[in-house]
Amino acid sequence: MTAVKLDGVATATAVKNELRVRVDALKARGITPGLGTLLVGDDPGSRSYVAGKHRDCAEIGIESFRVDLPATASADEVRDAIVALNENPAVTGYIIQLPLPAGLDENAMLELMDPAKDADGLHPTNLGRLVLGVGSTLDSPLPCTPAGIVEMLERYAVPISGKHVVVVGRGLTVGRPIGLLLTRKGLDATVTLTHSRTTQLETHVRQADIVVAAVGSAGLIRPEWIKPGAAVLDVGITRVVDPETGKGRLVGDVDPGVAEIAGYLSPMPGGVGPMTRAMLLKNVVDAAERL
Numbered sequence: 001m002t003a004v005k006l007d008g009v010a011t012a013t014a015v016k017n018e019l020r021v022r023v024d025a026l027k028a029r030g031i032t033p034g035l036g037t038l039l040v041g042d043d044p045g046s047r048s049y050v051a052g053k054h055r056d057c058a059e060i061g062i063e064s065f066r067v068d069l070p071a072t073a074s075a076d077e078v079r080d081a082i083v084a085l086n087e088n089p090a091v092t093g094y095i096i097q098l099p100l101p102a103g104l105d106e107n108a109m110l111e112l113m114d115p116a117k118d119a120d121g122l123h124p125t126n127l128g129r130l131v132l133g134v135g136s137t138l139d140s141p142l143p144c145t146p147a148g149i150v151e152m153l154e155r156y157a158v159p160i161s162g163k164h165v166v167v168v169g170r171g172l173t174v175g176r177p178i179g180l181l182l183t184r185k186g187l188d189a190t191v192t193l194t195h196s197r198t199t200q201l202e203t204h205v206r207q208a209d210i211v212v213a214a215v216g217s218a219g220l221i222r223p224e225w226i227k228p229g230a231a232v233l234d235v236g237i238t239r240v241v242d243p244e245t246g247k248g249r250l251v252g253d254v255d256p257g258v259a260e261i262a263g264y265l266s267p268m269p270g271g272v273g274p275m276t277r278a279m280l281l282k283n284v285v286d287a288a289e290r291l
């Protein structure tokens, strides 16, 4: 590949090494950060993400607490679990693993969280602060994937200011919030937000200095759509079964041929995913430092 690889594993390791120092300093003050996870149901993908988050915590000396409910849990049972996490002093931050099983109202559940313990930055108060935060540094968590993307671009010195970012996908965790972050004063990108009903997606992507592909549509972004030298971040995750080996594997939104055209490529796996997890840890450490 000709593109410089935006290596999420190496960058996340660097972030974690910095966080470990801050965790030690907190512990010296008698504060142990603790991450809670609330998982409802038994989706294999969600299970493996949650397991990864607990491993990450152990790596940097953060405690972690798992709350797993069956797919059949009622709204009341989920609510009770959220209230218990809000009230548990050992849990300094937590996440509700999304998606919740059909029939549970995700927005209503996110709204029940204590915003000071929201490690994902997805509570309405924190998303509101993301909107309000233009030009200032409000002390609130940022959504993990957008924060991880910006952190990686900055560490690789990819220019953002004045550049045209085309975001593909409008989901809650990536597409919707990332434009709010990238257009803040200090980052100063110009952002186009596209989605499944966008006409002439290709025409938009061709304009982009930076492409953020967060749809979940395997190979959607074609090499001929990419401006030579652009930075491309592959965020989409599609699980496919290899017909030859019968094994499951993960495929991104970006066609592998893009590596020959782009200047920078964040691959999937090994790109934004590990950075998302590192930013979750950062949100937990940040919140513990505010205690």
Ligand SMILES: Nc1nc(=O)c2c([nH]1)NC[C@@H]1CN(c3ccc(C(=O)N[C@@H](CCC(=O)O)C(=O)O)cc3)C=[N+]21
Residues within 6 Å of the ligand: 048, 049, 052, 095, 096, 097, 098, 099, 120, 144, 173, 237, 250, 268, 269, 270, 271, 272, 273, 274, 276, 277
């Ligand atoms: N409340 C909530 N917060 C989230 O942050 C959240 C969520 N719900 N629901 C699901 C999505 C997905 N997500 C991933 C994080 C890391 C990897 C990751 O580390 N992936 C590895 C590969 C992992 C593997 O091989 O299975 C990589 O890209 O290299 C993937 C996906 C967080 N999400």
